[in-house]
Amino acid sequence: MAKKKDDLTEEAKKIKSELAKLKEKKKVLDSKPAKKPKSEKPAKEKKAKPAKEKAAKPAKEKKPKSEKPAKEKSAKPVKEKKLTKKELEEAKKEAERTLEEELEEQLTDEEIENFQIEKVDMERLTNRVCDILAEKESAGMFQSELWKKLKLSSRDGSRLALKLERMGTINREKLLEKGRWTYKLILKKTPISTLSIEDAPCLVCPVEQKCSLEGEISPRNCQFIEDWVLAEMKKPAKAK
Numbered sequence: 001m002a003k004k005k006d007d008l009t010e011e012a013k014k015i016k017s018e019l020a021k022l023k024e025k026k027k028v029l030d031s032k033p034a035k036k037p038k039s040e041k042p043a044k045e046k047k048a049k050p051a052k053e054k055a056a057k058p059a060k061e062k063k064p065k066s067e068k069p070a071k072e073k074s075a076k077p078v079k080e081k082k083l084t085k086k087e088l089e090e091a092k093k094e095a096e097r098t099l100e101e102e103l104e105e106q107l108t109d110e111e112i113e114n115f116q117i118e119k120v121d122m123e124r125l126t127n128r129v130c131d132i133l134a135e136k137e138s139a140g141m142f143q144s145e146l147w148k149k150l151k152l153s154s155r156d157g158s159r160l161a162l163k164l165e166r167m168g169t170i171n172r173e174k175l176l177e178k179g180r181w182t183y184k185l186i187l188k189k190t191p192i193s194t195l196s197i198e199d200a201p202c203l204v205c206p207v208e209q210k211c212s213l214e215g216e217i218s219p220r221n222c223q224f225i226e227d228w229v230l231a232e233m234k235k236p237a238k239a240k
Helices: 002-031 085-095 099-106 109-113 122-139 143-150 154-166 223-234
Strands: 170-177 180-187
Touching: 099 154, 109 154, 122 143, 122 154, 122 180, 143 154, 143 180, 154 170, 154 180
Parallel strands: none
Antiparallel strands: 170 180
């Protein structure tokens, strides 16, 4: 421990001696007079000569050149191409084209004849069409009115009309109505229907074999027929 202390004291002495030397050097430097900087002579200012102002000459106004109006080229009227007789006939046919004619091109005869509407009794629907057209007799009825009454779409109604025409039930007459080509449907023949005799007692009569016009058992005095006719008359009439 004593040795370390001696070493430290020696180092401290050295540092003090170095500091003393530095202080002496500083005093010497401070005692020397500082060199005066050379006096710089001020540069002579040259008097700026006033620039001679030149009188601005008025610019000559250039006279605008008279523009010549451009000659307007008169547009030549485009000549309409004249259609040939064949083209005129085709254009007329296209204008008169109906939905039925389009369907006839798209569908085969078999598809038209076997046309069915989903969940619809086609026999009953056909009879309904015939009943409505029968009331109109020879005057017929526009198909758009008929389809509206039966709540059918124009596409289903058109296919049904084609089917009934193929069956020979109706005639279709092409007419121009309110600027549009359509068909008037006219009843040709009424299809045979069994609806009117479905409940007739004769079909299940137990004495049918003994029944005749002149016999003891006859339709003229049959109580079964009388009861059936009275029951049919009491039924509410179907909305037409």
